[in-house]
Amino acid sequence: MTDRDPSLPGVGPWPGGRDAWPEEPFYDPELLEHGDTRNVVDRYRYWTMDAIVADLDEQRHAxxxxxxxxxxxxxxxxxxxxxxxxxxxxxxxxxxxxxxxxxxxxxxxxxxxxxxxxxxxxxxxxxxxxxxxxxxxxxxxxxxxxxxxxxxxxxxxxxxxxxxxxxxxxxxxxxxxxxxxxxxxxxxxxxxxxxxxxxxxxxxxxxxxxx
Known part of the structure; x- marks a missing residue:
């Protein structure tokens, strides 16, 4: 991680820089680069909003x-x-x-x-x-x-x-x-x-x- 205030919500940029970025299509390059401070569970860190909604749609209750x-x-x-x-x-x-x-x-x-x-x-x-x-x-x-x-x-x-x-x-x-x-x-x-x-x-x- 970069030097980042630990009191801030969420997580910072992806550890290791661009060379270590994951390749799955549901990740958001902007979030990987700058960090993710959204109100989401850890499972969805760095995911695009559309990818989160699509995943939730697979498991929503009735x-x-x-x-x-x-x-x-x-x-x-x-x-x-x-x-x-x-x-x-x-x-x-x-x-x-x-x-x-x-x-x-x-x-x-x-x-x-x-x-x-x-x-x-x-x-x-x-x-x-x-x-x-x-x-x-x-x-x-x-x-x-x-x-x-x-x-x-x-x-x-x-x-x-x-x-x-x-x-x-x-x-x-x-x-x-x-x-x-x-x-x-x-x-x-x-x-x-x-x-x-x-x-x-x-x-x-x-x-x-x-x-």
């Missing part, structure tokens, strides 16, 4: 994540980041196309994102694909997450921080699941709820989960 975007909720970026971490198939933004991407930590570049004008449009897409919508909220009649069996293919639908899911979203869902809570707060953070739900699916269905 669940999708959908988020209602009626307010400017900063949690959306964090949910996209968790969807990337748990290898979700696609993230669906329902409502406004603009959302605060800061919480995504650039993971939206590696995660498929699809937009729908409203819940009705999302529902039409889901029916055409044969994928059930599962809402996550804590309204009366919910099924506790601990007792729920996730469909292998499904869309997890999350609402906005505060108001939760809209009436249209709840009506479009085949089931409504709640995350059991044990303290005094009425609800948990929307991005935390999304991460818990995705991990619950992984524990039931993922072939990549360590045994």
């Amino acid at each position: 669940f999708h994540v959908a988020i209602e975007n009626w307010q400017h909720d900063m949690n959306i970026g964090s949910i996209v980041r968790s969807a990337n971490a748990f290898a979700a198939d696609t993230v669906h933004i329902v409502g406004r196309r603009r959302w605060n991407k800061r919480g995504a930590m650039v993971t939206d570049r590696y995660q498929h994102v699809q937009y729908h004008a409203d819940v009705a449009e999302l529902g039409e897409w889901a029916r055409a694909e044969g994928i059930p919508i599962i809402a996550i909220d804590n309204v009366p009649g919910c099924v506790p997450l601990e007792t729920f069996t996730w469909p292998e293919r499904c869309i997890m639908l999350f609402g906005q921080e505060g108001p939760g899911l809209s009436a249209d979203a709840l009506a479009a869902a085949e089931a409504v699941v709640e995350i059991t809570q044990y303290g005094s707060t009425r609800s948990i953070n929307a991005s935390a709820a999304a991460a818990v739900s995705m991990y619950s699916w992984v524990m039931q269905h993922s072939a990549m989960r360590p045994s």
